[in-house]
Amino acid sequence: MKTEWDYTTLADAFLKRPDYATEAIDILLEKAGCKKGDKVCDIGAGVGHLTIMLAEKGFNVSAVEPNDAMRENGTKRTALFSNVSWSDGTGEHTAQQDKSFDLVTFGSSFNVCDRDAALRETARILKSGKWFSCCWNHRQLNDPIQQEIESIIASHIKGYSYGTRREDQTDVINASGLFELAVYIEGTVKHQQTIADCIEAWRSHGTLARQAGDKFDAIIQDIASFLNKLGRPVIDIPYQTRMWAAKLR
Numbered sequence: 001m002k003t004e005w006d007y008t009t010l011a012d013a014f015l016k017r018p019d020y021a022t023e024a025i026d027i028l029l030e031k032a033g034c035k036k037g038d039k040v041c042d043i044g045a046g047v048g049h050l051t052i053m054l055a056e057k058g059f060n061v062s063a064v065e066p067n068d069a070m071r072e073n074g075t076k077r078t079a080l081f082s083n084v085s086w087s088d089g090t091g092e093h094t095a096q097q098d099k100s101f102d103l104v105t106f107g108s109s110f111n112v113c114d115r116d117a118a119l120r121e122t123a124r125i126l127k128s129g130k131w132f133s134c135c136w137n138h139r140q141l142n143d144p145i146q147q148e149i150e151s152i153i154a155s156h157i158k159g160y161s162y163g164t165r166r167e168d169q170t171d172v173i174n175a176s177g178l179f180e181l182a183v184y185i186e187g188t189v190k191h192q193q194t195i196a197d198c199i200e201a202w203r204s205h206g207t208l209a210r211q212a213g214d215k216f217d218a219i220i221q222d223i224a225s226f227l228n229k230l231g232r233p234v235i236d237i238p239y240q241t242r243m244w245a246a247k248l249r
Contacts, residue, residue: 011069013204014047016197021187021241032131038102043091044109048074055081064089091118096125110134111165123178126248135243152222156215169244179246189239199224
């Protein structure tokens, strides 16, 4: 199953992305009243970053991912988990049964859906009174290294935008009328990467790839040149996990 966003060429680079903040996940699970053995649907599961964090906590996770290459990488990463299953589907059409899940999550995927349609589908597969969440890892752009990378991108793409992935999701969730008032959760991630892995991670940036078009390789090359000139084998990359969650009415 395909979507407008095709991550096939980016699937291996996604393996270099950071995990989400444990503190944010723990707050969500406490609010949602989740317990070991509960059924969770992780939509747009990608290569399994959030899926693995949920599986490690003892949940039975149904990972839904439309891209074949991403799903293949995720399946390999979770092969040792007996409590994880993978299937082809999208946020708008998960192919999951009605009222079957205790929690539905979107890890860096809600923005590539028709959000209204994805919320309706989420409400369909959630049990009554259970929770939905969507989250992203956002680089902290006030970090000097990240500021320079932003300058490189801006030099190639006039009016570059991160789109809905950096927007406050409160209004779209509340406007659906399907959930109680959305709550905001956050946590910090200090992600350490080698320069080589950092460059590879940039190759997974779907928003950049879409807006860059045929400039994408040149932008990655400029980022690589800047990072290599730092003269460090490893850099710290500060992230903030930003999450919105809401209880089904």
